[in-house]
Amino acid sequence: MSLIHAFERALRENPDGAAVRTADRTVCYREFDKLSQVFAEDLRAEVxxxxxxxxxxxxxxxxxxxxxxxxRARRPFVFLDSRDSVASNSEKVRLLGVRRLARSRDDGDVYLTDVPEAWRADESDLARGVLDVEGELCYAIHTSGSTGEPKCVLVRPAPLAAVVRDHVERLSVGPDSRTLQFARLTFDGCMTEILWTLTAGACLVVLDEARLAPGTELRDTLERFGITHLKTTPFALTATEPSGAMRLRHVINGGGACRSAVVAKWSEVAALHNAYGATETTVCNLLTGPLDPASCRDGVPLGDVVGDCAYHLRDIDEGSAPARTDGSVRRGEIVITGPAVAAGYLTEHEVRPFGPAGDGTEYRTGDIAELRDGNLYFVERLDHQVKLRGYRLDLGEIENTVCQAESVVEAVVTVESHDGSEAAGGDALVCYYLGGADPRELRRHLEGVLDPYKIPSVLERVEALPYTLNGKIDRDSLRGNRILGEDAVSTPVQQVLALVGHLTGIGDAVLDDNFYALGGDSASTLLLVAKLRELGWLDAGVRDVLRAKDLRALTDQLRQRSV
Structure with missing residues (x-):
């Protein structure tokens, strides 16, 4: 069944039910039908x-x-946000040949107007590649992925309908359901939350973004508007506390790795699901059933296939063994196949289909996953793999292990220079984490479950993690906040303790601590020695640090030599 057939069936079955609710208005399906039909007629006439x-x-x-x-008019669309740069919107308009823009009046009515002059392209400059696509298109959406370069993805309606249908069934969406429209409209996560609602006769709650801010604002919104269905980001689920006043039935984590602490917290008030998908493969490809906290302590699965697709794991290492059925672990890159694979990227002159042969049959996601005991688990982005001191590391694997420790809510692992200098290059694993775990106890936990070369040199507890507009962790901001400066303390010994705290993340280092037990390594040893020399101990050397049983012994022997 197509999306519009499903919507029209919902209209017939629930004409007087609430379709869309805003902060100050509720529109029933009968009225919403008229509004969208009038706009569809205008669109057919003008586009x-x-x-x-x-x-x-x-x-x-x-x-x-x-x-x-x-x-309803069978005209493909693209959302354009005036908050984006003029250059960005101009390129979207030019590439897709957009001439008309749908705008809203204060009463919710929609009208067509010319695109703003600042975005407009000359007729001769409009791209023509989109005209070569076979079959009907539904929408275009731009994603930068991991490259930072915007790419225009063209999505078809039939695979989207299959994804939406599966969500309606698995999430038990019906006329008594209320979905919060959470995602920004320029992110494709909005497609499923809008369409699973309006094709099931449910109510879509649409509010300004200020009411969606993770934390107390989002909690108040969920309570006040009686939301039953919510799809949101790991950031929002981490920053917001559930309450007994909520009417939630189903909560979906999407857009990032789901942590055990999130499962434990939100499964107390609703069925919590984990979702996985890519823009290039029609929003969502995998969805779990309600998650059990007890079975998610060692990781949260990605779920079963939704929509019209399949997947396999592509070997990423030469000589890696094929998948076996005896419960052993298999690791590889997730490759999505089937009709859910989008039409392709729209480039300057053509549509470039996905797949190694350009035949549109598969999409390599760039996501590394692990198949164990019949379940698929996210590990890391392929382009986030790093090499440090001769070892290849999956940072996501380390993050997940940190999150398995008691009292850790979220963790981010980066490769940085110990002194914060970009010129120095990456010489240390740095782990930032949320939660009440003591860094010393956390290090002992990691020493029991990780190979030594995977244990972060620095374990730094933070009060909050920075996030981008689309709910992804802003790793650059994390690195930028950790720059080694002059220590604002009085005595040389206090300066050494502050320096050790910076190099290891142990902010309460004391003289009885051993530098290496706190996480010191070869790179941080060199920095420590350099700082000791700056403090006046000019003959300080690496051997002094290696041989000192604790920081007291180190500073004592250096003071004795300086007399």
Missing amino acids: APGGFVGIEASKGLGAITAMIGAL
């Missing part, structure tokens, strides 16, 4: 078949009306 229409990406009834209207 030729196959032509893209832009939709202003502002949270409200109008954007939802325009999206459903575009589906």
Whole structure:
């Protein structure tokens, strides 16, 4: 069944039920049908078949009306956000040949207008590649992936309908359900939450972004509007505390790795699911059933296939063994196959289908996963693998192990220079973590479960982690906040303790601590020696640090030699 057939069935079965609720208005299915039908008629009259229409990406009834209207008119659409740069929107308009833009009036009505002059392209400069796509398109969405270079993905409607249908069934969405429209409209996560709601006769709650801020604002919104279905990010689930006043039934973690602490917290108030997918493979490809905290202590699975797709793991190491059925572990890159694979990237002159042969049959996600005991677990992005001191490391594997420790909520592992200098290159594993775990106890835990070369040199507890607009951890901000400066302490011994704390993440280092028991390594030893010399102990050497049973012995012997 197509998306529009499913929507029209919901309309017939629940004409007086609430379709869209905003902060100050509720629109029933009968009224929403009229609004979207009027817009669809205008769109058919003004945009030729196959032509893209832009939709202003502002949270409200109008954007939802325009999206459903575009589906009913069978005109592909792209969301355009005025908060993005002029250059970015101009390129989207030019590449897709967008001439008309759907905007909303204060009453929720939608009208078509010319795209803003600042975004407009000359007729001769409009790209033509999109005209060569075989079959119908549903929408275009731009993703930078891991390269930082925006790419335009073209998605078809039939695979999206299959994904939505599976979500409706697995999440038991019906007329008594209320979904919070959480994702920004320029992120494809919005597609499933909007469409699983409106094709099931449920109510979509659309509010301004201030009411969606993770923490107390989001908690208040979930309570006040009686939300039953929520799809959101690991950041929002970590930063927000569930309450007994919530009416949640199903919560979906999407857009990043799900941690055991999140499962334990949210499964107390709702069925918590983990979702996995890629923009290039029609939003979502895997979804778990309700997760059991007891079975997620060693990792959270990615789930079973949703929609019209399949997957396999591509070997990433020469000589790696093929998958076996005896419960052994198999690791590789997730490759999605089947109709869910999108039409391709729209480039300057053509549509470039996915797949090694350019035949559109598969998409290599760049995500490393591990198959064990019949379940698939996310490990790390392929381009986040690092080499440090001759070893290849999956940072996601280390993060997951840190998160298995008691009282750790979230962890981020980066490769940095010990002194924060970019010129020095990466010479240390640094782990930032949320939670109440003592860094000494955390190190002892890691020493019992990880190979020595995988244990971070620095374990730094933080009060909060920085995030990007789309809910991803901002690793650059983390690194930028950890720059070695002058220690604002009075005595040389206090300066040494502060330096050791910086190099290991143990902020309360004392003279009875051994430098290496705190996490010191060869690279941090050199920095410690250099700092000791700056403090006046000019004959300090690496052997002094290696032989000292603790920091007291180290500073004592250096003081004696300096007399």
